[in-house]
Amino acid sequence: xxxxxxxxxxxxxxxxxLRLSCAASGFTFSTYGMHWVRQTPGKGLEWVALISYAGSDxxxxxxVKGRFTISRDNSKNTLYLxxxxxxxxxxxxxxxAKDRSGGGIGGMDVWGLGTTVTxxx
Amino acid sequence: xxxxxxxxSASGTPGQRVTISCSGSSSNIGDNNVHWYQHLPGTAPKxxxxxxxxxxSGVPDRFSGSKSGTSASxxxxxxxxxxxxxxxxxxxxxxxxxxxxxxxxxxxxx
Numbered sequence: 587x588x589x590x591x592x593x594x595x596x597x598x599x600x601x602x603x604l605r606l607s608c609a610a611s612g613f614t615f616s617t618y619g620m621h622w623v624r625q626t627p628g629k630g631l632e633w634v635a636l637i638s639y640a641g642s643d644x645x646x647x648x649x650v651k652g653r654f655t656i657s658r659d660n661s662k663n664t665l666y667l668x669x670x671x672x673x674x675x676x677x678x679x680x681x682x683a684k685d686r687s688g689g690g691i692g693g694m695d696v697w698g699l700g701t702t703v704t705x706x707x
Numbered sequence: 708x709x710x711x712x713x714x715x716s717a718s719g720t721p722g723q724r725v726t727i728s729c730s731g732s733s734s735n736i737g738d739n740n741v742h743w744y745q746h747l748p749g750t751a752p753k754x755x756x757x758x759x760x761x762x763x764s765g766v767p768d769r770f771s772g773s774k775s776g777t778s779a780s781x782x783x784x785x786x787x788x789x790x791x792x793x794x795x796x797x798x799x800x801x802x803x804x805x806x807x808x809x810x811x812x813x814x815x816x817x
Contacts, residue, residue, distance in 0.1 A: 631795050694742070694754055695763055
């Protein structure tokens with residue numbers, strides 16, 4: 587069945603780095619745009635980043651631009667989020683999501699269960 | 708503060724019809740398609756409506772979406788207790804060059 591499984595979350599000190607992974611299965615991963623979306627404690631959903639199906643186009647939210655980088659390995663059916671210079675306000679549950687389109691603006695129709703990142707000293 | 712404005716809460720009784728609004732601008736809703744998501748605590752968000760008014764397979768026809776100008780709305784008819792959740796609108800913003808979510812609307816079924 588169509589599935590996304592995130593991993594790589596944990597507790598990290600401010601200023602350190604973490605890399606999240608999202609393993610995809612049950613669909614042709616290389617055909618679809620992919621997103622990272624987060625939910626901070628007690629707040630709503632916040633879009634973090636988008637990568638097009640081939641990885642040629644990448645977009646990041648202003649709140650993470652210059653610190654986070656989205657990437658993908660279509661040969662491994664895996665999406666990544668490299669998070670550097672982490673801040674307390676990056677503490678959140680991070681979801682990966684599949685877009686209905688290759689470009690990434692068709693709506694996110696498959697979501698993982700999320701991985702929790704806690705930034706604390 | 709999101710560029711898409713939703714009411715923080717909405718409520719209704721079983722069987723009623725409720726509407727959730729999402730207000731934006733010419734750089735987001737006015738120029739792009741709107742999608743709606745349902746999110747229950749501890750679960751993965753679920754796509755309810757895509758491209759303004761399309762329903763993914765498996766989503767009941769009690770859920771409908773529409774868009775006019777720089778605003779969009781989600782309507783839920785025949786309200787059921789399991790509809791109690793947080794609802795988010797989302798679209799692309801040309802100025803921000805990224806996706807944006809509304810602040811979310813917590814729906815209570817009284």
